[in-house]
Amino acid sequence: MVSKRLSREAGHKRKFLAIVDNTPECERAISYAARRAYSTNGSLVLLYTIEPGDFQHWLGVEQIMREEQLAAGQAALDAQATRIRGSIGIEPELVLREGKKVDEILSVIEEDQDIAILVLAAGNSKEGPGPLVSSITGKSATFPIPVTVVPNGLSDEEIESLA
Numbered sequence: 001m002v003s004k005r006l007s008r009e010a011g012h013k014r015k016f017l018a019i020v021d022n023t024p025e026c027e028r029a030i031s032y033a034a035r036r037a038y039s040t041n042g043s044l045v046l047l048y049t050i051e052p053g054d055f056q057h058w059l060g061v062e063q064i065m066r067e068e069q070l071a072a073g074q075a076a077l078d079a080q081a082t083r084i085r086g087s088i089g090i091e092p093e094l095v096l097r098e099g100k101k102v103d104e105i106l107s108v109i110e111e112d113q114d115i116a117i118l119v120l121a122a123g124n125s126k127e128g129p130g131p132l133v134s135s136i137t138g139k140s141a142t143f144p145i146p147v148t149v150v151p152n153g154l155s156d157e158e159i160e161s162l163a
Contacts, residue, residue: 013114014116014117015044015093015116016034016042016044016045017033017105017118018045018046018118018119019047019120020047020076020080021049024152025122025123025124026121028150028151029121029150030046030080030083031159032148032150032154033119034090035163036117043090044084044090044093045115046077046080046093047096047104047105047108048074048095048097050070050097051099052098073096074094077096078094106144109144109145115145116145117146117148118143118145119147120147121149122149122152124152
């Protein structure tokens, strides 16, 4: 059960959540979410999740690998934030988490009652819409907020006109 959304209450803004990852479609989702946030006077939350690893190494090696993953995640968030600041002029909120991606998405939504929309983009492969869209839609009966899925083939101009 998700907490009541506060995005329409006084002193709150509707937040759009987009996921930063290494998929080609992630930039489409981020662009759409940023434009929607801008056009509706909302805000943007970018989430990067580091999946738990099967590190069977010595503790020192595991710690170095974890730190490298955290640094790579922060760099990916910073790069997307710089792109959004430059192209749209809004300041996104950056969230870096460790855990299973879908679990962390649900946790962020539960913790931040202003998040009202999750924005994902479909992949363009023949195998389906992409792993994240597939995993989220598999939980659609219990997912706590609306999910917008952006077609991968939209141009920047089309995203701008739709958002």
